[in-house]
Amino acid sequence: MALFDKSSGKQKEEFVIKKGVLKKWNGDSTTMRIPDEVTTIGILAFNPRESKAFNKVTEIIFPASLQMIEMVNFMTCFQNVRRIVLRGNLPMGYVNLIVQNSFDAEIEFSDNYGVALVDGFLIDKSKQALLFAVRHKIKGTCCIPEGVREIASNAMKDCEGLEGIIIPDSVTKIGSHAFDNCSHMKNAVIPNSVSVIEYGAFHGCSSLEEATIPNSVQVIESGVFSGCKSLGKVSIPNSVQIIRGNAFRGCETLREVVLPESIKHIGRFAFDSCRDLETVFYNAIEVEDFEQLNNCVFIGAGWTNGMSIIFGESVKRIPAYFLETTREGKSVFFYGASTVNSGGDAKINEIVLSDSIVEIGKNAFRSSHPQSVKVKRGSYCEEFAYKQWNRELVMVY
Secondary structure (H helix, E strand, O other): OOEEEOOOOEEEOOEEEEOOEEEEEOOOOOEEEOOOOOOEEOOOOOOOOOOHHHHHOOEEEEOOOOOEEOOOOHHHHOOOOOEEEEOOOOOHHHHHHHHHOOOOOEEEEOHHHOEEEEOOEEEEOOOOEEEEEOHHHOOEEEEOOOOOOEEOOOOOOOOOOEEEEEOOOOOOEEOOOOOOOOOOOOEEEOOOOOOEEOOOOOOOOOOOOEEEOOOOOOEEOOOOOOOOOOOOEEEOOOOOOEEOOOOOOOOOOOOEEEEOOOOOEEOOOOOOOOOOOOEEEEOOOOOOOOOOOOOOOOOOOOOOOOEEEEEOOOOOEEOOOOOOOOOOOOOOOOOOOOOHHHOOOOOEEEEEOOOOOOEEOOOOOOOOOOOEEEEOOOOHHHHHHHHHOOHHHEEEO
16 A cells, blocks of 8 residues: 655655554665654564665654554664654653664654653653663663652663662652662662652662662662662661561572661561571561561571571560461561571571560560570569570570
8 A cells, every 4th residue: 555645745655554554664765754644653564574675774753643663672673773753742661662772873852752861861851750761871880860850660670781870869769660670780879868769679689789778768668679689788777667568578698687766567578588687686666567467577587597686775665476486366577587496497596685675575485496595684684584495595694
């Protein structure tokens, strides 16, 4: 089928179009100007098996009418393209498809898009949001452009060349899965201006070694650092009140966790499978929801060498069933973390009870079998320890 060009009065036989769908290109010129009637680029529109002319194209101009692209990675047949012009309101998902497969082409946007490419990042100028990164241009340590207020969901996902990221203090929000699977990123500098880090933001960053959570964050969302296998240290500030489930799940080399005074709730599996966890500094004054079934915060933690639990001077009460290993319909906060001495898969090396503690709930340590327990002479915990464990395990200081 030939398309009749009303403006020139000539037939354009190089394009086969049916009901707005571009079916095929038969041209052989270096510039491909897709007609304004096209709303969809069909799945076989640019089939390199049918034409070697695709290799000649150096410029593509997309129409304002375009709304959909059915092809996946369709730009692979335009490896010599040096200029791409996008006109109209093509949804950002398709813009992303074009940009990610643009090789080294210069990309121009019409004014109605309201976006700009800056150092390999596509920025929404009105919202001051980083929408996505051009993955093949992101290498080494990169700086998010100044003025960006939000890093959108999936913005940096799968940037395998990214080794480090510096985020300016203009950023207040990091969207869900923003850095998902940036597998070579070793460090992330997050400023105190960031108050929201959404779920899965750093999920699967398997090379991430250290992360500092800013003191403006109150909630560590679900799965934020899950699968960060190289994360050896994380600083949780005293602003954090909630750690959602799975937040640090699978951080296999995490060795130390400091739970600050501000913590009120820790979700299920928050530190699941942290195999190398050696020390938990527990400073929380009042943690809620311990009575919920299946909390299971530290399952599989300390599996490698066992771990120590050290209670800080801010702690006054240890809730019931705190280190319980049999559910019985009660909270199991450390379920699975204290059972190696009784046939389980992890162990508690040491429990240090501060002299600030004045109450220990029912069966808080019933199933735990630590190698040693430290208490201060004359404290409430000294008498408790002698009743709970064999005297030879109790060390008084």
